[in-house]
Amino acid sequence: MDNILDNLLYADSKNCALLKEVAMDFITRNKVEAMEKITFIDAPGTLMRDLLASVARRETTGLSTIVELRRRAHSEGLDIDDSRDMLVAALRSRNLKKQRTS
Structure with missing residues (x-):
């Protein structure tokens, strides 16, 4: 602090x-x-x-920390070296693709 x-x-x-x-x-x-x-x-x-x-x-949103977003992106095989907005967009896009294929 x-x-x-x-x-x-x-x-x-x-x-x-x-x-x-x-x-x-x-x-x-x-x-x-x-x-x-x-x-x-x-x-x-x-x-x-x-x-x-x-x-x-x-x-x-419950997506509070950049660390949490990076962990989720990494577990999905996504690039983790992006801004918060890019990570959120990539995760949303991945979720949409999953919903379309199921």
């Missing part, structure tokens, strides 16, 4: 999608502690939108 905001800001500034998603997932899983220990005053507004999206995604 001590350096998660630094990691998040670094990932955002360097366009490191995986690091950014892992940091977001960590904050989302530990939101109560994060609210108590992290000052988001200097964080860009875009990060706040991304953080809210992460919380909403966790609550509505």
Whole structure:
């Protein structure tokens, strides 16, 4: 928790999608502690939108972490080195193909 905001800001500034998603997932899983220990005053507004999206995604889809998505994609034989959106799209496409063939 001590350096998660630094990691998040670094990932955002360097366009490191995986690091950014892992940091977001960590904050989302530990939101109560994060609210108590992290000052988001200097964080860009875009990060706040991304953080809210992460919380909403966790609550509505059950596909909360990039790690979970990568595990599912790997078990399906899919490429795991993609963004969250690409992984979700690949998994959905795979599921649609399975439904059509069954």
